[in-house]
Amino acid sequence: MAVAEIVTIGTELLLGEIQDTNSRYIARALRDIGVDLYRLTTVGDNIKRITATLQEALMRADVVITTGGLGPTVDDPTRQAVADAFNVDLVFKEELWDQILERFTYFNRTPTENNKRQAYIPANAIAIRNDVGTAPAFAVELGFKTLIALPGVPREMEHIMKTFVVEYLKKRYRLEDEIILPWVVHTVSLGESSIDEIIGEMEKLSNPTVGLLAHPGQTDVRVTAKARSAEEAQQMMEPVLQEIREKLADYIYGENEETIQSTVAANLVEQNLALCVLEVGTDGLIHSSLAEHLSPELLSGQLLDVDITHETFNALMHEYREKKQADFVLGVMLTPQNQFLELYVALLDNQNLQDYQRIYSGPSGDAARWALNVGLDQVRTRLKKLKGIG
Template structure:
C-alpha cells in the first residue's frame, strides 16, 4: 500500500487554501508531461481518468495542460498553476533518464532544493535486489524529492510520487505509467484530497444526447438554466448532434442524483422530443434499433447517392437485432417493380413534390411487406453540402402504420459531415414515428 509520510489532516496539509472560503471545494488542474504525448504519438488517457476521479471526490477541475520534456516550460506551467489553483497534479517525468525533469521543475517552481530521501532509496535498492538486477547510478535520481515534500511510496513501480505543500498551493507528482499512477491516486492522493477539501461532497454528471436540434437552438431554449452555479448545464457539439451535460454537487450521491433528476425534468419539458439517450457516447442508430426491436418491426430502405449509409447504420445499431429486411440504391435493377413504376418519370430531387415522395415511400413499404419504408432521395454534387457552394436538395420519408412522414433538407452532398447530418435526420423521422406508435 502506498502511503504519505505526513498525515493529510496536519496543519501543513491545509496550506495554499488561505484565500478559499471555508467549506468551498478545492480547485485543481492537471499537468501531463511528455513530448511523445504533446506530439500525439501517445494518447493521454491519464488526464481523463484523473479528471473522473476528481469529479467523484468533489474537487473542481478547471485546467488541463500538456507540456513536453522541457524543464523551463514545465516550471512555468507549474508556477502559473500555483497562482490560480489549490492543487496541481503532475503526471510523468519521474523516471531515471535525462529527460525525466518533473522533480527538478517542481523543485524550482516551489523554491525547494532536491534532497535524497533515504527511505525511497532503500526501497529502490531492495526492489532491484529482488529482481536480481544491478541498480545503475541514474536510478538514484528517482529517490530525489523537493525538501520538505511528502513521499508517496510506490509498491507497484520504481518511481515514488511526492506532495509539495506551499503557501501558494500544493503540487502532487505522480508517475506517468497508468497502472502506477492509478494505484497511487486511489490509495493515497484521493484520500489526501478528500481530507484537504473537508469532505465537501461529490459531483455527479449526466449526459442528455440529442439529435435533430442544433447547439444554438438548445442554447436559446436552456439559456436561463445555463446560468445556474449548481447544478450546471453545458453543451458539447458533435458531428450532426449535440449533448447537454448536467452536473450537480452535493454532500451525497443520492442528493446529487436527485438534483439532476429535477434539472433533467425541466430540460425535457423544453427539448424532450430531441433527447434520445442518457448513455454517454450511445450512437443514435442504437436507440432507433432498440425501438424497432421492442416493436418487432422491420425496415426496407431505398437510398440515392451515396449508397448504403442508412442501411449500414441500422444494421450495425444492435448486434442482437437486424431490422433491415431489404435495401436498394435508386436505379438498382432488382428494385421491386411497383417501386420502379412509381419512380419512373419522377423529376430530380429539387423538383419533387411532397406527394410524390410519399408515394415512393408507400410503394416501398407495400412492395416489401415491412413495417416501415425508409426513403432518401437527394442530390450529391461534389460541391454541395452543408457548407457547399452549390444548392442541393434531399427528401426523406418514412411510411409506417401511422402513415407517411416526410422531411426536406435544403442541401445534398457527399462529404462526411453532410452525410451524417442527413442520415441523422432520416433516422430521426423514423424515430419519431416509432415513439408515436409505442
C-alpha cells in the first residue's frame, strides 16, 4: 500500500498571508483511492530548504506531492529544488513552451521572457499538461518512489489531480479501488479526556481506527475504515459506530455534516416550537447560526450591547417571551471576569427558568463558538425531554 506526504511550498503560507486549501483537497483525493497520508509539511521559497525537505520526504514516503513554486518568477524555486533533490539538470521542453504559448494566445496575451522558465522541468521528469493555467506540472519516478509537482493555484491543482494524478497513482501503485472512508460523530458538553475515559479501548483499533478531535465546547469522534468499497467500509464501521452511539448517547447531537444548530433547528421545526435568543458578548453568533435553518416564525432574538446583572437579564427574558410569543427563550451572556470570561446561560419555558454559570479560560477567539455549543446544548437537551428521548 502506498504511503504519501504533501509538501506545500511558499513563504506566503508561512507568513499567514494565504490559507492552504490545497492540502485538504489532495488529502481527500488520496483518501478516496486508499493512499495513506502520513505527513504534511510547509516550507518557504528557499531552494536548499525545499531540496532537503523533499529528500527527507522521499526517504519516508512512496509518493510526495508538492504544490506551489511553479510560477515564472525568480521566487518560484520548486523546479530547481526537485532537480537538485534527484541530482539532475533542468531541461527545456519545447512541447511545454508550445502549451504555454497556446494558453497565452487563447487569452489574447503576450508571454514575457521569464515565462520560459515554466517550460523547464527536471531531466528525468514526466511532463503533465495544465489545461487551465500556464504552469505545467510534472512527475518524477525513481524506483517505487514518485514525486509529483503541482501548481499552487487551487483551480489548476484540482484540475490536474482530477485529470491526471488520481488515475496515474491508481495505475502505478496498482490501487484496486481501495478507499479510506471517514465517519464523524459529534458530541457536546463532554471534554476530550472524559470521552477518552469512556471509549479509550476503541482508540487502539487498527481498521477501523477511532480518534478524537477537540473543538470549543465540542468533541468529534472520527471512525475511519479502509476497504475495497464504501459499502464494505460502512459495514466494517457499523459495529464500532453502534458501540460509540450507545456509550455516548446523551452527548451526541449529530454525525458528519450535521451541526448543533441544524440539529436544534430540526427539532424545533418537528415540534413546531418557537425560540427567542438573547445574547450579550457573542456578536449575535447563536441567532445568526440558527437563522440559516429557521424561519422568522420560529426564531427571534436580540443582541444586547449592555452591562446588566443576571437578574435584569432574566427579567428581560420573561419580557421577550411574552413579546415574541416564544415557547423558549435562550439567554447567553459572555462577559469579562478578571483575566477570564464568564458564561451565563439561562433557558426559559412556560414552566421555569434554568440557569448556570461557567468560566471560560481558552483562546478569546473561540469563546463565542464555545458559548454557542454550550447554550444550544441546553435547548437540545430540553427538546429531547419534551420528545421523550433520553
